[in-house]
Amino acid sequence: MPYRMITALFAILFFIGALSGCATQQPATPVQAAANASAEPAFEPFHDIVDMAFVQQHVSIPMADNVMLIDSRPYKPKYVQGHIPMAVSIPDSQFDKMTDRLPADKNSLLIFYCEGLKCKLSHKSAMKAEALGYTNVKVFAEGYPKWVADKAHYPSVSAEWVKSQIDQGADMVLVDSRPKKAKYDQGHIPSAISIPDTYFDKQKDQLPADRNKLLVFYCGGLDCKLSHKSAAKAIDLGYTNVKVFTEGYPAWVAYAGKASTATVAGTAIKGGAEEGSIDHAEFRRIVAESPESIYLVDVRDADEFKKGSLKTAVNIPVDDLEAKIKTLPADKPVVFICGTGARSGESYYMVQDVRPELKNVFYIDGEMTINKDGSFDLKKPI
Structure with missing residues (x-):
């Protein structure tokens, strides 16, 4: 898809989102009111979008010294499971802590990507890189889904993934x-x-x-x-x-040198294929039959949450989650959701690092489209 069309598509999507935000809404819950009060300004896509052909011509083995391809998705579960060959992992949520991985030469070509046209992570990271003084920054907006959709391309995987496959x-x-x-x-x-x-x-x-x-x-x-x-x-x-x-x-x-399990009302929760994920059919059943039996956390940004989320969800953006993990309940399963499975998966692994004793934690691995009325569509991950 030409980069001009991609930019135009972003503009249309965000314009529609802005219009929908003006529609009559039901009174907000205290949690939603707090989220709305701290809502971020409407997101704007990065100004320099590139296409597949541009990325292909810059991926080499080894990479040129003045080129860096950067995966802005979470290291776990996304990057380890599959990434564009030669890409470096600098998750957007960890960007400020990992700037030492960026090249010293501020004129180097930096190409950021994430989980596709609905993913903001690469755009946010690109803006941060420009703020640091980098002068040649691009965003491959179609990202990893576009890369693997081409049958001639293959993904790269990491040591953690290889070991997990062997162990299983x-x-x-x-x-x-x-x-x-x-x-x-x-x-x-x-x-x-x-x-x-x-x-x-x-x-x-x-x-x-x-x-x-x-x-x-x-x-x-x-x-x-x-x-x-x-x-x-x-x-x-x-x-x-x-x-x-x-x-x-x-x-x-x-x-x-596995899939987690928990119980809701005495019934074991069925895990998904990836560690920490919840089976999609199981999630739909719980939301339909006993939504209050889980603590549902939407880890998207506040402006995304404001446009619509599940009725029982609370909003804790992934950038703010680490400081709030200690407040998560231990008396019911915690389930993280986002739009692509990237931020929700990162949230799961963040809990494992910060509060490993909290066992009943899951995330939705897949593309999740949430409507303003709280309904949602859920697709399998790529």
Whole structure:
């Protein structure tokens, strides 16, 4: 989608949102009133939007010294599960704490992205970078969903994700693309098979017959192209579920050297596929039958919450959550929601770090569209 069309789409969406905000509303609850009082000004998209072609021409292995691709989504659960290859993780909520990861040269090209056209995180981070004096800042507004929608592209995953798949006995084939004698035989990730990229064509019969099987390639780290070359060859062969562990074996050595459960009215809550997530059907059932049985926290920004949220939800923006985690109740399950599963997932992991004894905590992993009347649509995550 051309960047002019993207910018126009943002303008239309925010104009409609502004009009809807003028509609007659029901009296606000005390919680909503407090949120409305502290509502942020209407969000404006970043002024310099780029498209897929622009991103593609700047992604290289290794990356050029004067270019940085930045994932503004939460590290967990989003970045570890999948990101654009060579992207650096600087979550927007942690931006001020992680500015040391930005390049020293303020003229460097910075390309921010997040979870697509409905996600504000990359825009917010780009504005912060400009405020720090960076002069060449862009936003890939279509973000990660656009990247993975292209069948020729593959996502990168992190060491945490690879280990979780191994621990869970996931149905995947892990492929070491490094030379066998010089590297694989000296040490490799458990369960990995050796298919050196140099001999890929001769040894491709080791790959599964099922073209939908999950394949994860890795090699020697961020400067190593072997796994990326092998992944591209696998896609050319028709494999549809290909990923690359870009940081590779060095990151595995450094790192490696379930679904949660709770009860509501005596009934176990069914978790989703990812750690800490709640099953979508289960969430819909609880909201319909016993919404007061959970403590529902909308972690979107105040201006988003004001446009509509679930009737029992309280608003604690993720940027403010860390200081308020101690106030979360321990006598009922806590469920975090947002628009894409990014901020809600980050909230879940923030609770694990700050208040690990709080066990009954979940988040919605998926795209959630919330209407002004409190109804909502929920789609599976990408």
